Amino acid sequence: MNSIQKKILVLALSVLLIMAASWVSLIYYNQKMQNQYNDILERYLIMNEVTSTSQKIVTALNNYLLIPSPENISVIDQHKLEMEKMKEEVVDFKNVENELAITNYVHLIDSLVEMIDRSLFFHSEADTYNSNQAFTEATHISNYISEMTLTLIDTEIKTYDRFYRGIILQSEGLKQLGIWLLLLISVFLMLFTYWFSRRITKPVEKLTKAASEISKGRFDLEIEVESNDEISFLAKTLERMRVNINNLILEIQQKAQLEKELQQSKLLLKESQLRSLQSQINPHFLFNTLNTLSKKAYMEGSEETSDLLVSVAGLLRYNLKHLDKTMTLYDEVRVIQQYIDIQKARYTDRLTFHPVIDAACLDIEIPGLTLQPIVENAVIYGIEPHEDGGVIWFRIKDDGDRVTIEVEDDGPGMSEEKIKQIMEEQLDTAEGHSTGIGLSNVVKRLRLFNGREDTMRIESNKGNGTKVIIHILKERGVNSYDENINRG
Known part of the structure; x- marks a missing residue:
């Protein structure tokens, strides 16, 4: 071309x-x-x-x-x-x-x-x-x-007199030849430049006119430019753009119609959900009822029962409010202690809990309800199946640019296949959990929080217990966890 x-x-x-x-x-x-x-x-x-x-x-x-x-x-x-x-x-x-x-x-x-x-x-x-x-x-x-x-x-x-005169004549001839050549070249350049500029400006004028029509919203006029250079390529590109925009406008109109129908469907769904909620027990009513029972038990002298009801009420309050927010390790540790108090009332001496906590790390933020599902998993699968119970170790330590959290039990452990499913977020069962949050969901939320994949690790062998290790970065990525949750 x-x-x-x-x-x-x-x-x-x-x-x-x-x-x-x-x-x-x-x-x-x-x-x-x-x-x-x-x-x-x-x-x-x-x-x-x-x-x-x-x-x-x-x-x-x-x-x-x-x-x-x-x-x-x-x-x-x-x-x-x-x-x-x-x-x-x-x-x-x-x-x-x-x-x-x-x-x-x-x-x-x-x-x-x-x-x-x-x-x-x-x-x-x-x-x-x-x-x-x-x-x-x-x-x-x-x-x-x-x-x-x-x-x-x-x-x-x-x-050489004739030669001198010949030199003078030749000099004059060369001077005239130079003038004629200059005039000839100038005329040739003017004609060629005019022809060349018309070959460029004429297609450009057509392109300009077509672009002006497109800017006015006329997408039904076909663009035709006869040329064998880049201007022809621009014309074909502009023509494809015109066709694509025209198709896009039709597609937007269709999507707008579908969006309208979808909004109507959402309104019907919300109305259905509202009616469904009306048939359920209000969790806040349950929380207030537990507080009332706790005070009544305390007044009647049943201090242990009162403390247990307070722990249950605190646990319920935390689960209701903090699933989609970031909390400090201090709040997470406090709710774990309430959960352990409840489980100790159930398992008595069968459950042994050993916390080793670096108090300097308790100001670090972490997604709400991250640690309780892990500890609860250790209780359900590491303590409950054994008549003699078991031991759970809970550690928080400072590792320089990050905080390491370990939850370890001496239960039966889990298979490599199950660990792989959890880490690949393919196994999200939370059967028996009070929070309804499984380990795969915890992995997903931690990765979203830290902005990286290597935030949680599970070490386990059949018959040798299980250790869950979590790394929380002290300095996180650009997007905060709350922003990611809201976008998600």
């Missing part, structure tokens, strides 16, 4: 190629003219350097003849090497028009070097006259070289 990004890339590459071709052409022709101009300038500079060096070598020879020294002879040798090098470069300047002049020019250079050598030779032989004659001849040759240089340069200028 041709995307907008590819189209922009093609545009950029096209402009880049045109600009690069224009730039390379201009650079090529400009460099060509510059090289030709540099060659001509180099010819002038070399011939001018020949004149300058010829004068320097004559001056150096004069210094040597006046003051013979190794330094002066070294200067002469250096200039001679320079003259030989420039002579080779001058030879390359020959063409059809200046061949004779260049040949004479080269001979003059050779003659100058020869006269320099003759003067040095006669000077070394102490022949001052011939040495001076050779020096005078070298001076004349140096002057001839200067005049010949000017003549050659003048000839070169006349020869």
Whole structure:
């Protein structure tokens, strides 16, 4: 699929190629003219350097003849090497028009070097006259070289006059070519940009119009955009959204109708539940009756019976009010003690209860009615089946960042399968429990309270008793237990 990004890339590459071709052409022709101009300038500079060096070598020879020294002879040798090098470069300047002049020019250079050598030779032989004659001849040759240089340069200028004019014409032509290329590229870019922008803006206008209709609640108009890029994808996506919203509106209308019918059903159910409650015994009436019996028994001198009725009343009050709230360990321990007092009245010496409690931990919060079902489970399954009764150990201790609670009995224990069912919240029987809360329900509530899975552990073997271990974090998660209960 041709995307907008590819189209922009093609545009950029096209402009880049045109600009690069224009730039390379201009650079090529400009460099060509510059090289030709540099060659001509180099010819002038070399011939001018020949004149300058010829004068320097004559001056150096004069210094040597006046003051013979190794330094002066070294200067002469250096200039001679320079003259030989420039002579080779001058030879390359020959063409059809200046061949004779260049040949004479080269001979003059050779003659100058020869006269320099003759003067040095006669000077070394102490022949001052011939040495001076050779020096005078070298001076004349140096002057001839200067005049010949000017003549050659003048000839070169006349020869390359047409070339100079050609360079000027080419420069003007390149300038005009650059202007025309700039105008051509500008027109091309304007046309291409207009065509390219229309290919994008036209579908966008259709999308904008369709979105405007959707914002007005018109979900029955089909969206059609003819394009082969991302805009087509947006149009198809908007069309699917329109269809989904239309279907969602119909679904919401159907759900609203169902919700209305459901509310009517709930009203009927609440009315039914109200009538059912009217046929039940009011638990608060029972609680108040127990308090009345307790006071009557105390007045009649039956203090033990009065205490038992007080424990039953307290237990009933706690069970009625605190199932869905968090309580402190202090409250839980107090209700456990009331429960144990009631059971001791039933089992007498068959039940032995050993509490080991760290008082510093009693301010920690815990879900209401968490510990009583565990202790009650130990009484029902660990004490009741044995004629000799049994022992229950109840421990609360501080373990750093958490509080550990242990309920242990010396009863018959339970199987691994049953423990697994309890921990997986699959076994929630509470048969015989005064609270109606089983161990699986306790596990579920503790996990919800702590916000983690490893909050309770059961250790048991057949015939070796059972130990239930609970860990309560001192710092809980984000959501409190009451909030989780209300959401649930």
